[in-house]
Amino acid sequence: MFNEAEHSVFLPHDRLAALLAAIRDGGWQCVGPRVEQGAIVMAPLAEGEDLPRGLQAEQAPGQYRLAADARQRYFAWANGPQAIKPLTFAPQESLWRVVRTTDGALAFEAVVPEAPKLAVIGVRACDLAALALQDAHFLRKDRVDAQYAARRAQLFLVAVQCAVPAATCFCASTGDGPTPTAGHDLALAELDDGFVVVAGSAPGRAVLQGLDLAAATPAQIAAARAQGDAAAAAQTRHLPGRDLREVLMARLKHPQWDAVAARCLACGNCTAVCPTCFCYAEHEMPALDGTSSLHARAWDSCFGETHGHLHGFNVRPDIRTRYRQWLTHKLAGWHDQFGRSGCVGCGRCIAWCPAGIDFTVEVAALTGASGAEGT
């Protein structure tokens, strides 16, 4: 991405609003970065609303703080607690409704989700990689998830290259960033005065055509590419390999599982912010008058009690087995299911862990390699 072989244009900063307007003209509602409760969250953008500018997200294990970006860029923050996942895989929703008819029989009806055309502004390369994995899970040929599929089909994705990785980022080592390569409709690389923009789909090209933008200069393209390389080189954390299946499965009795269990709160925050985690639990919501019931689902976590509950006993009664389940599924089991690891290096599980557990350090301790520098 961002090379002279492809057609790229330059969008000056003062025309960012025009890009959003063109997307809206295409029928998409815009969701994008907004500062809420001390973090960058993805929220609906009102028409004419400015994106936050001049912000960075300083991240460390168990810590997230907004800070000033001297260059006044729009996308100098690496990421927030969530990006695409809640928009496609809803945190809680109803799947079907059952009604008792007058003759006493049960009638089932599907709950069809509302799925407006949605443009997501400012997704990262790691988010796109995670989306591809969620697609592999929810859009399996023989078992398409209707709710997910309805919302997924309506997405228009505006990706932005990460120029300022957080200290928690390690996408370069998983091969998923920091420059977007696939899955976007538009890909942006932000420079000090605007964006190098490349279309990745027919809808993306159509949006760009209406804006009448000049071609990006070779110097601008080179600057975009160079800053992607620099952002990759600046990452201090990494995983020791892209396929850790064998090495992890050979260490199921490693003492490090006990060491991490002593620090782990089993709160499930890591699984909630993980852009690839897809577990949910289903439950019944009967109406009070006894005549109908909604069958609903909600995000679940392998750190919860019921996740490991089988008939009569629990296969994962303690934190040690739950953490081990999460990490080995993510880095080992996914290879069997999806042909790659389930980690895209976004670092959210590190920053948003209230106990400050560093995923890369745990993996390093388990595999006998070094994770973060200086740890």
Add this chain to the structure above:
Amino acid sequence: MSTHPPSRPRVAVHKFSSCDGCQLAFLNLGEDLLTLAARVDLVYFAEAGPLDVDTEVDIAFVEGSVSTPEDLERIQRIRAHSRVLVAIGACAVSGGIQGLRNSVDSASWVAQIYDHPAAIASLEHSTPIATHVPVDFELWGCPVTSTQVLGVVNALLLGVSPRDDADKVCTECKRQGHPCVLVTHGIPCMGPVTRTGCGALCPSLGRDCYGCFGPAENANTNALSVQFARLGLDAQAIARRFQSINSQAPVFRLAAERTRTAGDE
């Protein structure tokens, strides 16, 4: 098959030592209260009606802790006349805020506060209902929510076990999309050790959870205490986080004792 049982289940709502706040979960139901009233026969409601502990009922909701000599006798009579007994709220399930007196010389408090301490008939300890009689189901919370109360009534009406969600507050907080307040503001949120059910009310307002729903399952209070210390809380301050609404819940009581002991060393 009829949608209504032939006779409506008889329901009673009893009160022990408490602030009456959990009973408000019924009164706050609004229109749902009318729907509920059509499905059950509300024979006794402490907050709203007459009192008869010896009436036979199908479901007895019990608010409050056992705190006086009279309570000791009354809870036995209620149990004897109730098919299903549901303890509702922090007082009924852990002893409540008044349980703070369990670890001090409460007689000296009474002497300091009342002109005629001898007129106060109070047990030395405030204890949960389950200490005295078998309890079929417990609803945690201070106060419990209308959703919890409706959930348990509905399940019992349908003849299924009520859903017992003992996950952490974090689970619901993340579903609602709130950035973690401990991570973004560095405030000592109890969410990671506290039982869900409140709808992540405090974090949704940028506040740290104070544990009013009691301990979640597998609550790692040690790990959270370590993190609270990193946030700058001393041993006393950490212990106080666990000594609030549910100070007598064993997991929280132990966490407070351990923190104080470690702080003294």
